[in-house]
Amino acid sequence: MATTGDGGTASEDEVRGLWGTDPRIYAQMRPDAASLAHLRSLQEALPRRPGLRLATPARLHLTLIHFGRVRDVHAVLQAALPGLEEEVFTAALGEYLQATRAVLPERSFTLDPVGTAGFGPGGRVLVVEYRPVPELLAVHAALYAVLERFLHRCGVQDIDAFTAGDPNFRHAARLRPHISLARGWNGAAPALPSLEPVTLEPMPVLYR
Template sequence: MPESDPPGFDANLRLYAQMKPDGASLAHLVSLQGVLPSGGRLVPRRQLHGTLIHFGKVRDVYWVIREETGISRAAYESLLGGYIARTEALLPSSSSFRLEPAGLAGFGARGSTLVVEYQPTAELTTLHGQLFTVLVDFLTACGVSDTAAFMAADPNFMFASTLRPHITLARGYSGPLPALRLEPVRLIPMPVVYPGH
């Protein structure tokens, strides 16, 4: 019989190191969605964001790590608090990043997630490296001995080591990549704890 969830686990919230577009950038992205051919599910405007590090749902990740290491919930929750604090310290809301578009792409196994990809900047690459180190430190503190193998085998973490800046416009998109006029975006860090989408 599973133990009762510790405080904060009841909602099984998602964690991300993520950034949201500023007002002008959001308007541009929504305008791109407005001229897409039909056939996909548009990402709601409040969910348009760029992910730097995806962590996943805190309770679901706990069970995976526990299976690997045997860590207690209390220890995991304590370490998770430190992970969130360190991650948020690297993402001050006063900072922003201007990214140049690289083009449209289809992500996912079937290429049906339509995204705008952006050129990584040196500053963003450095930030991603710092955020990835915080994640590796967290997993190591949880008792994961081979963090690279663990992350490669887990859908939440398998792309964490690679920075590929993008913003998803639509899911379930089946047509050819449209010709759209892409503009630079300015992204602002968001809180790490996120209610999901």
């Protein structure tokens, strides 16, 4: 896993390097030590079932906005916009990374739990949902505005229609705060005991 570093301007070499590594790009916050220990205790309380895969401690996080893999995003945009030049996409990606860094939160947030839920097809991703605070919603709105500018820069005219039809960006417009505990869950979401508030710390943009 690599991060974008110190939060400075995305260099041309850095952006072009993403074509080779093709990482998944997203902005997230991570639980502090006490919250991480609590989340791990929730994982330990889950009944063990065939195919259940617990998230590792390094992957327990709350996603603020998901961009996706560079090549996947480029392919989807090129299919929708056959005239899109690689140089335009690369420049827009550099601007996106720089602007995203500029609006990432600089302080921690504490969120109250709502409950457990199953996300994804068949509810196979078991998550704990949290109630957003206004400041976090404002951060997400700023991040989504950056994504909208990126798509406009690439030539997308109807942002709502484009994102609604693309699995990568379909849920980007709405922040539904959650932390994934496990994948491969089968059945109704369990009522885990003693869900506690989670304190989230800021992180740089991630390349994973």
